[in-house]
Amino acid sequence: MQMTMTQKILSGACGREVIAGDVINAPVSGLAIHDSAPLGIFNTYPDARVWDPSKIVICYDHFSRSNMASYHDRLREFARQQTIPPENIFSPGRHGISHQVPGEAGFVLPGTVYAVFDTQGATLGALNCFAFTSLFTTPSVMALGTALLVVPEVIDIELTGQLPPGLTSKDLTFHMRAILDEQLTGRALEFRGAGVTNLSIDQRMGVANAANNLGVFTMIFPGDEVLSEYLHPRAREPYRFVAADPGATYAATVAVDLDEVPPLVSGPRDIEKIRALDEVIGIPVSAAFVGSCSAGRLEDLALAASVLEGHVIDKSVRLVVTPISTEVMREATARGFIASLVAAGAMVTPPGCGACYNGNLSPLLLGDGERCIATSVSNAPGRMGSTSAEIFLSNPAVVAASALEGRIADPRPYLSDVRRATS
Amino acid sequence: MVSGGDEVECDLQSGVIVNRSANTSAHFRPLAPEVIEVLEAGGLDQLTVRRLGLGASN
Numbered sequence: 001m002q003m004t005m006t007q008k009i010l011s012g013a014c015g016r017e018v019i020a021g022d023v024i025n026a027p028v029s030g031l032a033i034h035d036s037a038p039l040g041i042f043n044t045y046p047d048a049r050v051w052d053p054s055k056i057v058i059c060y061d062h063f064s065r066s067n068m069a070s071y072h073d074r075l076r077e078f079a080r081q082q083t084i085p086p087e088n089i090f091s092p093g094r095h096g097i098s099h100q101v102p103g104e105a106g107f108v109l110p111g112t113v114y115a116v117f118d119t120q121g122a123t124l125g126a127l128n129c130f131a132f133t134s135l136f137t138t139p140s141v142m143a144l145g146t147a148l149l150v151v152p153e154v155i156d157i158e159l160t161g162q163l164p165p166g167l168t169s170k171d172l173t174f175h176m177r178a179i180l181d182e183q184l185t186g187r188a189l190e191f192r193g194a195g196v197t198n199l200s201i202d203q204r205m206g207v208a209n210a211a212n213n214l215g216v217f218t219m220i221f222p223g224d225e226v227l228s229e230y231l232h233p234r235a236r237e238p239y240r241f242v243a244a245d246p247g248a249t250y251a252a253t254v255a256v257d258l259d260e261v262p263p264l265v266s267g268p269r270d271i272e273k274i275r276a277l278d279e280v281i282g283i284p285v286s287a288a289f290v291g292s293c294s295a296g297r298l299e300d301l302a303l304a305a306s307v308l309e310g311h312v313i314d315k316s317v318r319l320v321v322t323p324i325s326t327e328v329m330r331e332a333t334a335r336g337f338i339a340s341l342v343a344a345g346a347m348v349t350p351p352g353c354g355a356c357y358n359g360n361l362s363p364l365l366l367g368d369g370e371r372c373i374a375t376s377v378s379n380a381p382g383r384m385g386s387t388s389a390e391i392f393l394s395n396p397a398v399v400a401a402s403a404l405e406g407r408i409a410d411p412r413p414y415l416s417d418v419r420r421a422t423s
Numbered sequence: 424m425v426s427g428g429d430e431v432e433c434d435l436q437s438g439v440i441v442n443r444s445a446n447t448s449a450h451f452r453p454l455a456p457e458v459i460e461v462l463e464a465g466g467l468d469q470l471t472v473r474r475l476g477l478g479a480s481n
């Protein structure tokens with residue numbers, strides 16, 4: 001049988017050939033949880049044990065305020081009871097977002113099935129694996145090491161070309177939302193084509209992060225030299241890339257030319273309200289945010305820093321930057337991006353979900369009637385503070401330029417140094 | 424095939440729905456055994472507890 005990547009990975013895990021529509025109990029290679037994950041049966045049945053303590057990764061990302069310490073205590077106690085190794089517990093000092101850190105730390109490998117409690121778990125599909133959100137089935141997956149899944153149908157996405165300078169996965173996923181008129185719900189997107197090589201792992205993770213927003217079950221990128229380089233210092237075990245067979249069956253095939261992706265903005269109040277940047281330029285903003293699991297990676301920080309370099313933000317704007325992980329913060333510090341951001345007037349917070357998640361350490365809680373431009377995952381009312389605040393979503397260059405001008409702005413006049421900063 | 428107040432019997436395993444009031448029937452794709460197993464256990468958590476061989480909660 002000619003198989004998609006989805007079929008190959010799930011067939012390999014199950015030990016038998018599977019086809020779209022099959023209901024399976026798929027063995028997982030690992031599972032990542034964060035500070036708001038439910039423990040369910042582990043609370044009810046003290047004798048319950050996780051299937052393999054070495055396969056569970058715990059990341060602190062959503063909550064950091066001192067009055068929310070109980071969220072951390074709860075998981076520390078769980079980890080002790082379940083003998084989860086300290087190596088797998090990413091506490092402050094090593095912490096970061098739960099669907100970033102397991103990839104950085106080499107727990108997630110090509111060809112595997114990887115579960116993440118968080119809604120954006122598909123992010124790790126950038127690493128040529130079947131990554132999915134386990135949400136409230138998480139206690140069962142932790143106990144049994146298997147996940148009850150329906151094998152999804154696959155939409156084949158052929159990427160060509162290269163994103164224009166200053167554009168990122170943020171624009172690409174908004175563009176995909178605008179052009180894909182196929183049924184998306186419950187399906188998987190698999191990528192191929194020459195354009196894949198032109199997307200860094202940071203950008204691929206940013207794309208796969210949008211699976212939940214597009215309504216697809218997951219996304220899978222193929223393996224290539226770019227991914228090999230990423231995994232080389234990280235992978236904890238040997239791995240093999242999985243490729244789709246020629247002639248595999250797809251629900252649809254869609255061509256996306258990266259050269260044709262325009263700068264796009266989503267919102268306010270509705271992630272599916274997507275407009276050309278030109279249509280919203282000039283709208284005043286008082287808050288700006290670079291971060292989240294959508295766009296808090298090294299390239300995102302580099303892009304924001306390059307726009308801000310040598311400038312100071314408008315005095316009427318609060319700009320907050322939150323690196324996605326400790327590794328990214330360390331690297332952004334070493335390369336001088338953090339210094340550039342702070343010099344321009346940004347406040348840089350400890351790593352994590354940042355202002356994207358209301359209720360955490362970020363100081364960017366939006367007040368009544370405020371307007372914010374952010375690289376976040378969601379612009380739902382109340383997501384970043386007051387329900388009467390408006391949130392626009394864009395790439396980090398647009399956010400940075402908007403912070404400089406106090407209104408939604410075109411970053412292109414500031415982009416001359418981008419290539420130097422990201423090389 | 425169904426009106427308000429009809430008595431309907433649905434067999435999830437065989438994929439048959441019978442309208443006893445109208446004396447009609449129809450077929451649908453039966454639920455997978457893996458899903459039936461969850462329903463019979465009373466939910467995924469209950470099935471998990473059973474698989475773990477755990478008894479009543481404390």
